[in-house]
Amino acid sequence: MTMSALGEPCVLLKLGEVVLKGNNREIFERTLQANIKAALKDLGFKVDVRQRHGVIALFLPEGSGVERADAVAGRVGYVPGLVWIHRAWRVAKDPSAVTKAAIELLADREDVRRGVSFAVRSRRRDKRFPLTSMELDRSVGGELNDIYGLPVDLKNPELVVSIEVDRDEVFVFTGGQPGQGGLPVGTSGRGLVLMSGGIDSPVAAYRMMRRGLRVDFLHFSGIPFTTSESIYKAYALVRALDRFQGRSRLWVVPFGKAQQSIKASGQDRLAVISQRRLMLKTAEEVARRLRARALITGDSLGQVSSQTLQNITAQDDAVDLPILRPLIGLDKTEIMAEARRIGTLEISELPDEDCCTLLAPRRAETAAKIADLKQIER
Numbered sequence: 001m002t003m004s005a006l007g008e009p010c011v012l013l014k015l016g017e018v019v020l021k022g023n024n025r026e027i028f029e030r031t032l033q034a035n036i037k038a039a040l041k042d043l044g045f046k047v048d049v050r051q052r053h054g055v056i057a058l059f060l061p062e063g064s065g066v067e068r069a070d071a072v073a074g075r076v077g078y079v080p081g082l083v084w085i086h087r088a089w090r091v092a093k094d095p096s097a098v099t100k101a102a103i104e105l106l107a108d109r110e111d112v113r114r115g116v117s118f119a120v121r122s123r124r125r126d127k128r129f130p131l132t133s134m135e136l137d138r139s140v141g142g143e144l145n146d147i148y149g150l151p152v153d154l155k156n157p158e159l160v161v162s163i164e165v166d167r168d169e170v171f172v173f174t175g176g177q178p179g180q181g182g183l184p185v186g187t188s189g190r191g192l193v194l195m196s197g198g199i200d201s202p203v204a205a206y207r208m209m210r211r212g213l214r215v216d217f218l219h220f221s222g223i224p225f226t227t228s229e230s231i232y233k234a235y236a237l238v239r240a241l242d243r244f245q246g247r248s249r250l251w252v253v254p255f256g257k258a259q260q261s262i263k264a265s266g267q268d269r270l271a272v273i274s275q276r277r278l279m280l281k282t283a284e285e286v287a288r289r290l291r292a293r294a295l296i297t298g299d300s301l302g303q304v305s306s307q308t309l310q311n312i313t314a315q316d317d318a319v320d321l322p323i324l325r326p327l328i329g330l331d332k333t334e335i336m337a338e339a340r341r342i343g344t345l346e347i348s349e350l351p352d353e354d355c356c357t358l359l360a361p362r363r364a365e366t367a368a369k370i371a372d373l374k375q376i377e378r
């Protein structure tokens with residue numbers, strides 16, 4: 001048991017758009033809970049996941065220390081569908097217990113010694129509590145002010161003490177970390193990511209997972225004419241991305257021979273688009289077997305010659321499935337910043353022998369005609 005007035009450490013999660021989903025809300029909440037449980041499965045201790053009104057509370061085994069709350073917060077920090085993660089203290093539903101916890105929460109803090117401005121912000125999800133939110137703010141704020149002599153600043157406080165009155169307990173905390181936002185993985189169905197070893201496609205995968213797609217990954221390797229490095233890179237990238245969804249699968253297609261036939265057709269300038277169409281057709285077949293309803297690529301308009309509007313149109317023509325391109329309107333610098341944030345940039349920047357280099361013509365066509373491409377395919 002924790003002997004302090006703080007009560008038990010726990011983790012409080014604020015849901016994002018999930019709460020807007022009307023009738024589907026229950027499905028969304030259930031999926032999110034399952035994703036949270038999966039993310040915490042191998043931590044080595046049991047975590048109780050409790051759905052409350054608009055929030056999820058994660059309770060730790062009795063007597064747990066803050067390190068466990070930190071470990072839990074670290075894991076759920078990757079789970080899409082959550083906007084805020086708070087390491088909180090769970091205290092008895094009684095105004096004096098709340099005040100005591102708030103006092104202890106601020107003890108031994110460097111910023112408190114420095115004299116930061118502060119505010120208490122209370123909310124009640126259970127209106128039966130004897131004090132209103134405003135009364136709680138005033139009474140706890142007054143006590144903190146007496147004890148620590150901190151200036152109150154209701155508009156722009158440097159430190160916010162949050163008090164949330166719930167059904168069975170009160171949560172007290174300061175600060176928090178932003179979650180991934182978005183929707184729970186699985187609530188939008190399944191997709192198949194065309195995953196190179198580059199910077200863009202992992203970011204595209206992340207963006208679609210965050211919109212609720214569960215994704216599988218498909219990589220084309222130049223084998224037998226290139227080394228296996230790009231496969232190891234794709235594997236490492238999938239591992240990094242797996243933190244956001246769990247149970248990820250990577251499929252690898254040896255593509256070298258197919259590329260050789262494209263090259264043999266002699267249509268040098270069309271080779272890149274032609275092989276892209278072949279990748280998409282192959283991906284569509286794999287998607288059909290996996291019951292994935294969309295293909296995902298890292299295309300960004302105009303970034304390279306294969307990504308002009310006309311060449312994108314020529315690629316869409318190759319398949320019936322929708323091709324989702326979440327990076328279409330982003331600049332390379334924006335994509336790189338996101339890659340760094342989600343932990344894939346370092347891996348993408350490792351050297352490899354991309355299968356596409358086999359085909360790099362001196363001048364690539366920027367406005368491929370679909371009829372010409374069909375001729376090559378024949």
Ligand code: ATP
Binds near residue numbers: 198219
């Ligand atoms: P990336 O950084 O994702 O490699 P890129 O800027 O290098 O993108 P391209 O090489 O033109 O762009 O590729 C465009 C998209 O085609 C990629 O984002 C990816 O979705 C898909 N793609 C390219 N090469 C491969 C590959 N070897 N295996 C699977 N998909 C690929």
Ligand code: MG
Binds near residue numbers: 196197198354
């Ligand atoms: Mg690439």
